[in-house]
Amino acid sequence: MNILLYLIPIALTLGLIGLLAFLWTLKNNQYEDLKGASERILIEEEKEKNERD
Amino acid sequence: MEQTQISNNKTNFNKLDINKLFSPFVKIDQKNNNSIIFKVKNIHCASCIHLIEKSLYTLENVFFVRVNMSTEKLEIKWVGEKKLADKFAKIVSELGYPISLYDVDNLDNDFEENKKVLIRSIAVSGFAAANLMLISVGLWSSSVETMGFATRELFQWISSLIALPAIIYSGRPFFYSALKVLLKKNTNMDVPISLAVILTSLISLFETVNNGEHIYFDSAIMLLFFLLIGRYLDVLAKGKAKKSAKELLSALGGTATVIKDEKQVIVPIKNIREGDIITISIGEKIPADGIILKGSTEIDLSLISGETLPKKANINDNVFAGTINISAPIQIEVSKSTENNLLTNIVKLMEKAEISKSKHTRIADKAAKLYTPIVHLAGLFTFIGWWMFADLAWQPSLLIAVTVLIITCPCALGLAVPVVQVLANNSLMKKGIYLKSGDALEKLSKVKYVILDKTGTLTVGKPNLIGSYSEEDLQIAASLAHYSKHPFSRSICNQFNGKLLNLDNIKEIIGCGVEGYFKGKLLKLGKKNWSCPSQKDEDEIFSEIWLSVENEKKICFSFEDQLREDTKDVIDEIKKLGVIPIILSGDRNEVVKRIAEHLGINDYYSEFSIEMKSEFIRKLKLQNKEILMVGDGLNDAPSLAEADVSISPSTAMDITQNTADIVFQGEKLFPIISCIKVAKKSVLLIKQNFLMAVIYNIFAIPMAIIGLVTPLIAAIAMSSSSLFVIGNSFRLNLKRKKF
Numbered sequence: 204m205n206i207l208l209y210l211i212p213i214a215l216t217l218g219l220i221g222l223l224a225f226l227w228t229l230k231n232n233q234y235e236d237l238k239g240a241s242e243r244i245l246i247e248e249e250k251e252k253n254e255r256d
Numbered sequence: 257m258e259q260t261q262i263s264n265n266k267t268n269f270n271k272l273d274i275n276k277l278f279s280p281f282v283k284i285d286q287k288n289n290n291s292i293i294f295k296v297k298n299i300h301c302a303s304c305i306h307l308i309e310k311s312l313y314t315l316e317n318v319f320f321v322r323v324n325m326s327t328e329k330l331e332i333k334w335v336g337e338k339k340l341a342d343k344f345a346k347i348v349s350e351l352g353y354p355i356s357l358y359d360v361d362n363l364d365n366d367f368e369e370n371k372k373v374l375i376r377s378i379a380v381s382g383f384a385a386a387n388l389m390l391i392s393v394g395l396w397s398s399s400v401e402t403m404g405f406a407t408r409e410l411f412q413w414i415s416s417l418i419a420l421p422a423i424i425y426s427g428r429p430f431f432y433s434a435l436k437v438l439l440k441k442n443t444n445m446d447v448p449i450s451l452a453v454i455l456t457s458l459i460s461l462f463e464t465v466n467n468g469e470h471i472y473f474d475s476a477i478m479l480l481f482f483l484l485i486g487r488y489l490d491v492l493a494k495g496k497a498k499k500s501a502k503e504l505l506s507a508l509g510g511t512a513t514v515i516k517d518e519k520q521v522i523v524p525i526k527n528i529r530e531g532d533i534i535t536i537s538i539g540e541k542i543p544a545d546g547i548i549l550k551g552s553t554e555i556d557l558s559l560i561s562g563e564t565l566p567k568k569a570n571i572n573d574n575v576f577a578g579t580i581n582i583s584a585p586i587q588i589e590v591s592k593s594t595e596n597n598l599l600t601n602i603v604k605l606m607e608k609a610e611i612s613k614s615k616h617t618r619i620a621d622k623a624a625k626l627y628t629p630i631v632h633l634a635g636l637f638t639f640i641g642w643w644m645f646a647d648l649a650w651q652p653s654l655l656i657a658v659t660v661l662i663i664t665c666p667c668a669l670g671l672a673v674p675v676v677q678v679l680a681n682n683s684l685m686k687k688g689i690y691l692k693s694g695d696a697l698e699k700l701s702k703v704k705y706v707i708l709d710k711t712g713t714l715t716v717g718k719p720n721l722i723g724s725y726s727e728e729d730l731q732i733a734a735s736l737a738h739y740s741k742h743p744f745s746r747s748i749c750n751q752f753n754g755k756l757l758n759l760d761n762i763k764e765i766i767g768c769g770v771e772g773y774f775k776g777k778l779l780k781l782g783k784k785n786w787s788c789p790s791q792k793d794e795d796e797i798f799s800e801i802w803l804s805v806e807n808e809k810k811i812c813f814s815f816e817d818q819l820r821e822d823t824k825d826v827i828d829e830i831k832k833l834g835v836i837p838i839i840l841s842g843d844r845n846e847v848v849k850r851i852a853e854h855l856g857i858n859d860y861y862s863e864f865s866i867e868m869k870s871e872f873i874r875k876l877k878l879q880n881k882e883i884l885m886v887g888d889g890l891n892d893a894p895s896l897a898e899a900d901v902s903i904s905p906s907t908a909m910d911i912t913q914n915t916a917d918i919v920f921q922g923e924k925l926f927p928i929i930s931c932i933k934v935a936k937k938s939v940l941l942i943k944q945n946f947l948m949a950v951i952y953n954i955f956a957i958p959m960a961i962i963g964l965v966t967p968l969i970a971a972i973a974m975s976s977s978s979l980f981v982i983g984n985s986f987r988l989n990l991k992r993k994k995f
Contacts, residue, residue: 207407211414215387222383229375239325245302 278341280524291333292341295358374488377426381481384422392474412464419473444621459658486674512543532590536581546588556580620673635661638961660960668977672945675985680938688921696917699901700935702882709887710841719815721751733803736770736781778806826925827855870894945981952977
């Protein structure tokens with residue numbers, strides 16, 4: 204049963220990373236323009252000064 | 257083909273509209289950077305985004321451009337002169353994208369914040385629920401003997417460590433709402449939910465500390481997770497309606513050309529006052545309600561009434577804000593300042609109606625009102641009974657009392673409504689019907705009156721060529737009509753599939769028609785007194801245009817706004833369901849009468865204004881009967897909001913669709929019937945669910961009060977009650993293959 208001492212923390216940490224990543228994307232307004240994001244992938248990158256501030 | 261024509265048309269209008277000034281609306285932040293947000297239409301693809309962003313980036317001073325395709329917003333930030341805003345607008349509109357000001361003050365801050373809190377809560381509770389399950393499955397499937405005491409204790413402590421913070425965090429929406437209601441000395445479903453969640457957590461914690469068996473963290477967090485999803489969908493639907501109303505008003509934003517002391521001055525629309533004189537060029541949106549002083553023109557009322565045909569307007573006629581001036585420049589005297597104009601009034605009417613609408617008590621809240629006092633009193637008496645009369649210590653007494661509260665299956669109660677709603681939603685969605693508010697089903701099931709708008713609802717909303725014409729006549733007419741974008745012309749073109757004639761010298765004379773030469777003969781298609789002046793005037797029900805071939809013949813083409821394919825069947829079906837159909841229309845009496853008689857509807861009212869429509873519904877509501885309103889125009893929006901429940905076709909304007917509780921797709925009206933039937937069935941199932949919960953409680957509560965409930969019984973009872981409720985709800989999708 205000692206294996207549980209590793210596995211449970213690992214499982215929880217992985218889950219927590221996922222949660223934090225989601226909260227981070229939310230905070231960065233990444234869901235603001237879902238339609239646009241799917242189209243923007245088609246834009247060829249030139250040297251754009253298009254940075255988010 | 258038709259679509260591009262229409263959008264081209266609009267683009268042209270907006271190009272002219274662009275002479276307005278945007279610079280008064282530029283905002284300056286602390287770092288002295290200018291920023292402005294525009295609303296940009298017709299963004300379809302990546303290249304549109306790229307084109308707009310790139311062409312603005314090439315300008316100096318600009319350091320931030322971002323197109324938001326979902327919300328059709330364009331945000332620009334730059335340093336330097338404010339005036340550049342006008343240049344930006346001009347550039348974008350010249351690229352072919354109609355642009356207007358997005359001037360919505362902090363309207364959605366509350367809403368956005370609310371939405372984010374809910375999403376975060378969902379994420380946290382989802383995380384906790386999933387991880388808790390990993391551990392709970394282990395706990396469920398083993399016992400102290402197989403697992404060992406220490407491992408079991410470890411598992412229980414880990415569960416409580418995951419669950420408690422998550423419950424505190426993601427339960428807040430329910431706790432706050434429950435607290436608010438309790439402070440008002442009222443109750444709703446959030447009260448028992450909050451109490452159940454809090455008590456379950458407390459007792460589970462207590463049991464964890466004491467190595468007990470009653471640990472229900474998983475139930476508590478799962479319940480929260482599912483309920484939060486339902487809550488989020490609800491908030492989303494409600495917020496959308498408000499947002500589109502405000503956006504509509506902001507479309508009116510911008511500037512207008514006012515004549516002061518014989519000089520043209522450009523003034524923000526907000527500052528227009530009664531008595532100002534405004535000039536409006538062709539294609540410009542009329543900025544305020546007023547009376548025409550000079551010029552005669554045609555006005556596109558489609559924003560207000562959904563009517564596709566432009567309306568003539570002469571000196572002394574009233575014009576309304578938000579409509580578009582089509583054929584000639586005019587001067588108007590403003591009769592109402594911006595705060596009072598028709599558009600603002602529509603939005604106000606809607607807001608007022610929304611408030612009165614919220615009086616509806618949901619079944620779930622009714623249940624909560626009965627449930628809360630009974631169950632909590634039972635819990636209290638159990639505690640007092642064991643403690644005072646059975647000489648038990650207070651801790652075990654409290655434990656038994658709390659078990660009573662938990663065992664009364666708040667889970668099943670909490671799920672009774674949302675599960676049915678989700679399923680109903682799903683089955684309607686497959687038929688192209690979008691249910692936006694959960695309450696709609698409950699109200700729809702009791703509906704007594706159906707109020708129908710005519711244009712665009714009973715009818716398709718487009719003129720359709722009626723009568724039969726020779727192939728040759730149609731060919732000539734279509735060849736001319738091809739050059740015009742008028743709805744009648746489009747209808748003729750749609751009717752004719754053959755080869756078009758090659759015409760010379762084609763001219764479209766605005767307000768009259770199209771003329772051209774074929775083999776030296778003058779052809780004219782247009783208004784009667786223009787193309788066939790010699791013809792006598794007769795008052796006709798049908799709209800018509802005339803074709804004349806020089807010295808040869810004169811042919812009249814008649815148009816009618818046709819009924820939807822299944823309108824008559826639907827009306828018959830509505831009557832069969834015991835619901836009374838009523839037509840409310842802004843159209844002329846004889847037209848409405850003809851349609852009403854054809855459909856067999858006895859109650860019809862014509863020439864109703866926007867206010868009259870919603871006033872009519874308000875009066876009808878006094879009878880305490882549920883009213884369903886079906887409509888598509890902006891003029892129906894207040895009525896849709898006023899009615900208990902509302903449906904609109906997906907061809908309706910954004911604001912109307914967002915106001916309506918239900919939106920359906922397609923050319924047919926049949927979804928109305930489907931909605932009512934699904935609603936009736938859903939409410940039946942919801943009631944059955946509650947009944948099941950009650951029956952279950954009749955057995956469970958006494959057992960819990962006596963103290964007989966072991967963790968095993970509790971676990972079986974709690975999950976089985978939820979399963980029964982869910983299983984029963986699934987019956988919604990059975991046996992209804994007919995529709």
